[in-house]
Amino acid sequence: MEHRFGMTKLNIKCPICKSGNLIFMFNIHSIPYFGEVMESTLLCEKCKFKDVDISLLENKEPRRYILEVKSEEDLFIKVAKSKEGIIKIPEIGIEIYSTIYSQGFITNVEGILERIQTALIDIKALEGINKEKIDEILKKIERMREGKERFTLIIEDKTGNSAIFSSKAKVEKLS
Numbered sequence: 001m002e003h004r005f006g007m008t009k010l011n012i013k014c015p016i017c018k019s020g021n022l023i024f025m026f027n028i029h030s031i032p033y034f035g036e037v038m039e040s041t042l043l044c045e046k047c048k049f050k051d052v053d054i055s056l057l058e059n060k061e062p063r064r065y066i067l068e069v070k071s072e073e074d075l076f077i078k079v080a081k082s083k084e085g086i087i088k089i090p091e092i093g094i095e096i097y098s099t100i101y102s103q104g105f106i107t108n109v110e111g112i113l114e115r116i117q118t119a120l121i122d123i124k125a126l127e128g129i130n131k132e133k134i135d136e137i138l139k140k141i142e143r144m145r146e147g148k149e150r151f152t153l154i155i156e157d158k159t160g161n162s163a164i165f166s167s168k169a170k171v172e173k174l175s
């Protein structure tokens with residue numbers, strides 16, 4: 001994967017600590033057969049504030065990507081999710097909606113499972129949560145990560161900035 005990278009200090013104060021200046025960084029990944037994806041990050045020079053978003057530089061349209069994950073090999077398929085992207089895995093009843101706290105990222109299918117696992121472990125620690133149900137889902141995700149359980153990964157994005165980079169993915173227009 002080819003990279004182009006740049007960074008610049010902005011004359012804008014951090015929205016959180018209001019004292020540090022923001023630093024803007026971009027990283028352009030070019031993905032064979034699909035085009036370029038830009039990862040842009042705003043970072044405060046003083047506190048831990050960080051905001052990441054993803055945008056496709058070509059072929060941008062509101063879309064739904066549907067990928068049937070059938071083998072271990074499919075776990076390596078690259079995925080880009082913008083702040084507006086919504087992730088769904090019907091087999092485990094998981095739907096992750098975008099909020100103002102959402103971050104964009106580029107990862108692969110396994111990376112998404114890993115993020116869901118981490119989030120579920122955090123949720124499990126909360127009070128009044130059905131821990132058995134969460135454990136059941138975590139076990140299922142573990143099998144999915146080992147390529148032992150088939151599942152469907154759906155990503156929807158009304159801004160068109162999210163994608164599954166594989167010809168195996170079915171693409172639908174979002175209305």
Ligand SMILES: [Zn+2]
Binds near residue numbers: 014016017047
């Ligand atoms: Zn700050």
